[in-house]
Each structure stands twice: as structure tokens, then as C-alpha cells.
Amino acid sequence: MATSTSWAQDVITCDLCDKPTQQFCNNCQVNLCDNCVRKHRDEFKSLMHEIVPFLERKIQLVFPECREHSGQKCEVNCKKCNEPVCVKCIGLGPHQGHDVEELIETHEKKIQKIKSDTEEIKAKIIPKYQNEDHKIGNTISKTKSKIDDLGKENKKLRKLWHQEVDNIYDKIDSLSQSLGEENLNALQGYHNKIRNLISEINKTVKQNEKLSISTNSLEVNKYQSKLNEYQDLWKKRNYNTYRHTRGCERHSHHYMSRLAKWHLSDQRKRTDLQ
Known part of the structure; x- marks a missing residue:
């Protein structure tokens, strides 16, 4: 009950x-x-x-009212102007001489296009973005791990050297942090963009699925495909994965090389003194 x-x-x-x-x-x-x-x-x-x-009740296609002729229903679609018109419009009205087709035929073509777009989005577009989302997540994890490793290595090296070289490691820490954050921010921004696109695409799918069973020919006729837009966005995607992290590593190796030379030079001086 x-x-x-x-x-x-x-x-x-x-x-x-x-x-x-x-x-x-x-x-x-x-x-x-x-x-x-x-x-x-x-x-x-x-x-x-x-x-x-x-x-x-009978479920059937709703023909919109003609904007030019009161009381007339639009039963055909003007191919030239791509809008529903009534028989008076094509007889003596503004669409006289234009090629037309039955509004039911236009509606069916639009429905098929909506379904086709929706299926391609679900079968091809969404999986691509979801795969990209997964890869970016892994890249972020690896980047964080690299940054953590650099930080740990810096701390180990710090303990090996005297107070005189603390200023060099302060520079390394500062560089690691700034470049690491910059790299993470760039990746996170791209990650957020991909997730927002996935959300937008899923919303489009829901709208398309609802529209694909609509009986309102005016709404269906207004449908604008977003398939090419999503495909173009996929082709234009771009991000540099380890650009900043590698830069941080190069600077770190540079400073360590300087410290190694300083250490050898200091050892020779002490040997000479002895």
C-alpha cells in the first residue's frame, strides 16, 4: 500500500x-x-x-502556432530559413518559393541527430575525458611524490653540511616549494577543467536524452549540436607534466654540484695545512 x-x-x-x-x-x-x-x-x-x-490522451507531435498568421499551425519547415512555417507563409507569405519539408520529417531527422550525437558522446567523448581525468590524477600523485622526495633529499643533505651552507639549502627549499606549487596549481587547474567538462558533457547528454523523446517540435528544431565543440576541445587539450618539477631538479643538482666542489676544495686545504 x-x-x-x-x-x-x-x-x-x-x-x-x-x-x-x-x-x-x-x-x-x-x-x-x-x-x-x-x-x-x-x-x-x-x-x-x-x-x-x-x-x-493521445501523445502526438505539437505543431507551433505561426507567428505571421494567427490561428494557423506550422506544419512544414522552411529549408532556406530553417524555421517552422504555415501553408499561408509558403503560399503568399515571406517564405513564398522556398523549399520546404514536412515538419514531422524535420522532427524525425532532428531526433535521429540528437540520438546519434548522444550515443557518440556517451561511447567516445566521455570515455576520453574520463581516461584523461584518470591520467591527470596519476600525474598529480607522481608529481606530489617527486616533490616529497626532493624535500626529503634536501633535508638529508642539510644534515651533512655545516652551518655555512644553510643559505644555499634555503634557496633550494624555496625553489622546490614555489616550482612545486606552480606545477601542482597548473595540473590541478587542468584537472578541474577536465572534470567541469565531463560534468557539462553529462548534462548535455541528459538534455539530449530528454529532447530525443520530446514532442515539442519547436524545442527540437532549436537543437544545436555540441559534438564538434567537444571534439575540438579534446584535440586542443595541452599540459606540461613535469616541466616545473624537472626545472626544480636541475637547480637542485646545480647547487649540490657547487657544494661537492666546495667540499673537495675544503678537504684539499685541510690536507695541505696538515
Whole structure:
């Protein structure tokens, strides 16, 4: 037995208010309560309205009202202007002489394009970005490990030398920290960008899936494919993985080489004195 909460969640409400639906307009594909039937008719007086009990509704394509001719439904699509038009528009109106096709045919083509785009995004685009997300995560972990190793090595070397060389290791620590943070920030920024793109692409997929079953031809006709945009973004991706870390290593080796030469020179001087 359903609880009052689950029953409330299952109730289909009127599209004009929050009351439960009792009626349905087949022409406009709109859910209506008894009180809103008149309001719906009055709002679109120029259009035909087939009001039936909700359980007897017919799911069908909704033809938009012509903007040029009141009371006329757009049943064809102007290929030249890529917009729905009525028969008067192509007879004597602004679309006279333009090539047209049935709006149902246009709708079906758009639906197929939406489904095709969505499948390619799900099958190819998203896995690419997810794989990139995984690789960047590994790169960040390795970079952190390298930075930690450099820090540990610096501390070990610090203990081997006298107080006179502390200033050199202060420079190494400062360089390691600044370059390490710069490298991590760059990687983290790229990582965030990839994750935001994945989120945006998933949102596009949900919108496309919803649009692919829509009966609103006007909304479907407005669909703009984002497939090429996502493919171009993938081709343009770029980041330098260890550029800063390697720079830090070069500077570290440079200072250690200087210290080694200083140590040998100091040993020779002491031997000469003895």
C-alpha cells in the first residue's frame, strides 16, 4: 500500500497550476485540471483545442502556432530559413518559393541527430575525458611524490653540511616549494577543467536524452549540436607534466654540484695545512 508521501510524488499535476491533472489537450499536449481548461482555451483562442480525459490522451507531435498568421499551425519547415512555417507563409507569405519539408520529417531527422550525437558522446567523448581525468590524477600523485622526495633529499643533505651552507639549502627549499606549487596549481587547474567538462558533457547528454523523446517540435528544431565543440576541445587539450618539477631538479643538482666542489676544495686545504 502506497504511503501518502509516495502517492503525492506519483500524482501528475496540471501544467498551469499545482493541482492534480484530470484533463488533457491533445492539440497542445498540455496537462490540465478541471479549473484550468477554460483558462487554457482563453489563452490560445485562435487555436483548436481537443480536450479529453487524461487517461484518454493521445501523445502526438505539437505543431507551433505561426507567428505571421494567427490561428494557423506550422506544419512544414522552411529549408532556406530553417524555421517552422504555415501553408499561408509558403503560399503568399515571406517564405513564398522556398523549399520546404514536412515538419514531422524535420522532427524525425532532428531526433535521429540528437540520438546519434548522444550515443557518440556517451561511447567516445566521455570515455576520453574520463581516461584523461584518470591520467591527470596519476600525474598529480607522481608529481606530489617527486616533490616529497626532493624535500626529503634536501633535508638529508642539510644534515651533512655545516652551518655555512644553510643559505644555499634555503634557496633550494624555496625553489622546490614555489616550482612545486606552480606545477601542482597548473595540473590541478587542468584537472578541474577536465572534470567541469565531463560534468557539462553529462548534462548535455541528459538534455539530449530528454529532447530525443520530446514532442515539442519547436524545442527540437532549436537543437544545436555540441559534438564538434567537444571534439575540438579534446584535440586542443595541452599540459606540461613535469616541466616545473624537472626545472626544480636541475637547480637542485646545480647547487649540490657547487657544494661537492666546495667540499673537495675544503678537504684539499685541510690536507695541505696538515
